[in-house]
Amino acid sequence: MNKGKLFVISGPSGAGKSTVITRLLKQLSNVYFSISATTREPRRGERDGVDYHFIGKEEFEKLIKDDQLLEYAEFVGNYYGTPAIPVDEKLNAGYDVILDIETKGAEQVMSKRPDAISIFIFPGSFEILEQRLRLRGTDSEEKILGRLAQAKIECQKAEMYDYIIINDRFETACDEVTSIITAEKCKTAGRLHLLSE
């Protein structure tokens, strides 16, 4: 059996990554969506193993020390990261694994796993991004401007990715990401053995 492939989906906050991924998971079989680990307290309604793996600070720091995280970061005193073991278990079992991570985490994964396939999702234009952030209604003006400035910095690193998706039409964006996953599985290296049967 072939090993699965690791897909890293990233892009600026507000690009629509999680909406696209939710659709993908409905359309594709044999795909596992990686759940991050965090040391922060669960918020109301969040479930362990669904929204996050909620783990202790000592456990997280042991993962860091043992180099068992594909990526991690610290935000306001809490750790967030992707433990390698569950990802590798799924890959070895033949599942494709999708990571939804912000761009700094994506860079860490690309550096640790050069065979990961990376997809950068962009909202179409900075005007659209600004509109989306305002429509959310959750961020202050200052935070919106901060996110926009951040998005411009992130776009400068888009050339590190294998693919770019312009999410100005949701259906097209979903279709393109699905096509990338399908196409990557048709690459010659993973199929050559089928010809000798």
Add this chain to the structure above:
Amino acid sequence: MNKGKLFVISGPSGAGKSTVITRLLKQLSNVYFSISATTREPRRGERDGVDYHFIGKEEFEKLIKDDQLLEYAEFVGNYYGTPAIPVDEKLNAGYDVILDIETKGAEQVMSKRPDAISIFIFPGSFEILEQRLRLRGTDSEEKILGRLAQAKIECQKAEMYDYIIINDRFETACDEVTSIITAEKCKTAGRLHLLSE
């Protein structure tokens, strides 16, 4: 505007290349199917510019001499080949171009156009290939055995291709080829300029 991409679809005779391509052309817009040139006489029902570009031997030999063929071959005294100019005109106009050629021609194109995306279509197994060749009912036993031997040789070169399609289920094969074409157009090099707008 982006230039189009050149797709070379090849594989053993009987793999189902042309059936898959006929379906693709119905599903995809902006795709141009390259028509070969030949010096042989049109057969009954064949139309110039549809089945082949029927050209004279002198004209063909001038194309060879001027290096204006992406690939060519001689069979029983007639030339068959792919003139470069119409392909490049379509690529420059932003169309993707699909070539359906036998494996030796495909190798010539890959060597002349390293940026071409190559897809090898295989019928699933040699048993299936044998069945298909017999079902056609057009070939003698000797010719069938010759085609099977030829297919085995061709499969040994499949590693030269970017993608392998196992055409044991027609719908899946078509979906995969469509996905490859869609995914290749999402590659970062062709889209980076969209992020600076």
